[in-house]
């Protein structure tokens with residue numbers, strides 16, 4: 016006889032419309048299923064995937080601007096902490112409307128990833144039992160795992176959501192981490208809760224910038240943790256904010272709005288301040304007689320006291336520095352890189368091809384590192400060397416060997432790279448006359464400086480690169496065939512950025528390099544992915560730099576890109592330079608890049624599908 020698990024029995028009962036067997040589900044889940052049933056939701060159907068108009072999302076984002084700024088930074092940290100594939104971090108408003116997401120590419124492209132987008136609504140009545148909906152209703156952290164989701168189509172997901180609360184327990188927003196059920200990690204729940212608490216504390220610092228902020232806890236070692244109470248006070252000792260741990264530590268005392276420090280603690284505010292501003296940990300009894308230890312975290316501006324301003328709470332987990340030096344998750348790049356180790360071990364020349372800005376020089380440096388060679392990495396831009404000087408620059412020259420020769424002579428770049436790597440960039444530009452000399456060098460690995468007699472043995476790893484088609488140049492007799500065959504021991508092609516499957520990772524990596532901690536939303540990445548990138552990764556890097564210069568908040572979302580795309584390329588040809596009309600056109604195109612669906616775009620903006628189509632001219636349609 017087959018033994019059914021508690022979950023099997025519960026799902027069978029749900030599907031047959033029978034009473035749910037007791038003890039088979041956590042109580043909040045069982046109650047939620049019951050409510051969904053009463054609402055007439057059919058667990059086998061797809062839920063109503065409603066998405067509100069983009070303008071509504073924008074308005075809500077504006078209303079929650081302070082919280083959103085803190086949350087996006089925290090989401091970025093959380094994303095890095097949980098790491099692993101198939102993960103999405105989402106921020107929603109108190110009612111479960113998603114405002115922003117940060118995820119990896121695998122999740123973004125999954126069915127769930129396409130459903131959790133800005134403007135999607137995750138309240139229980141629409142989406143059945145789910146973490147965002149439950150956390151919003153219960154005002155407490157919730158995990159909904161696999162088949163605990165009411166709708167069977169969400170059974171492969173695990174979601175953990177935590178509300179972001181004010182001191183009175185009112186939900187200000189929701190933080191959610193969703194991942195494939197099998198990728199679920201034990202500690203995710205705790206990390207989401209900690210991130211929510213970090214945001215709550217951040218809000219106190221943000222909103223009470225003019226106040227004193229004190230941290231307190233019965234034990235000194237907890238003062239720097241998220242368990243510490245945070246109390247914001249005006250200059251005359253009126254409480255302006257208190258975090259949740261603070262509320263719990265002072266439970267039973269009148270700590271509500273407009274409470275005074277003097278009624279919460281057994282000491283007048285002025286005297287406590289005197290002690291606190293001398294620095295260090297200050298013991299004090301609360302009005303119920305329990306001793307707590309207190310430190311001053313922020314001094315109200317204008318008070319001339321130095322050396323006391325300590326850092327706000329340290330992050331419980333700071334990100335490790337294990338980020339790769341460059342991104343190579345694309346399957347084609349990975350496959351191309353697989354043979355590098357063997358090629359360098361055999362001393363084989365490696366030839367890199369790819370458009371400008373695809374990372375050839377970066378790859379050359381990587382090859383040098385893989386080779387383990389202790390000598391220098393010497394890069395030669397073959398296109399920048401004058402024809403007459405080429406041979407002398409590469410192979411060196413004796414004193415006064417030719418007019419304009421350096422008086423002291425030169426050992427040349429090939430010998431400079433001895434024991435290391437000689438990177439011949441823009442190899443297609445090497446003058447024909449120098450090709451013969453290079454060919455000889457590659458065969459013999461010897462150099463004789465111009466004007467000299469002595470021959471020097473040189474041991475270098477050769478790496479060459481070009482963005483031109485050398486085979487075609489050989490056919491046109493502009494490049495020596497025998498030289499090409501000496502160079503291309505291993506050929507490694509770097510794909511253009513638009514063809515890379517790891518586009519999102521490249522964006523995140525560059526951003527991390529340029530401005531650590533600045534978050535970028537999935538919608539912004541989706542919008543970037545739709546663009547053309549003739550300058551490839553270099554062009555993307557400089558666009559991100561420009562965005563960072565212009566950005567107001569601590570993040571980049573899709574609206575930064577719409578505003579930033581003041582160029583005519585972001586409207587359809589008919590709307591170029593048409594003032595308001597072109598703004599609407601841009602909004603349509605930007606919204607389409609987020610939703611990738613004409614129907615959703617039309618619905619989100621409250622326009623007809625025909626209007627949307629009209630403005631999508633030139634945009635790659637799904």
Ligand SMILES: Nc1ncnc2c1ncn2[C@@H]1O[C@H](COP(=O)(O)OP(=O)(O)OP(=O)(O)O)[C@@H](O)[C@H]1O
Pocket residue numbers: 340341342343369370371372373374375376377378482521524525552553556
């Ligand atoms: N895989 C990658 N991950 C992250 N950054 C990258 C990657 N590849 C290239 N970059 C960055 O892109 C920029 C251009 O790279 P690089 O100079 O290596 O390109 P290139 O192909 O040699 O260009 P060109 O042909 O114009 O000389 C650099 O800032 C580099 O750090």
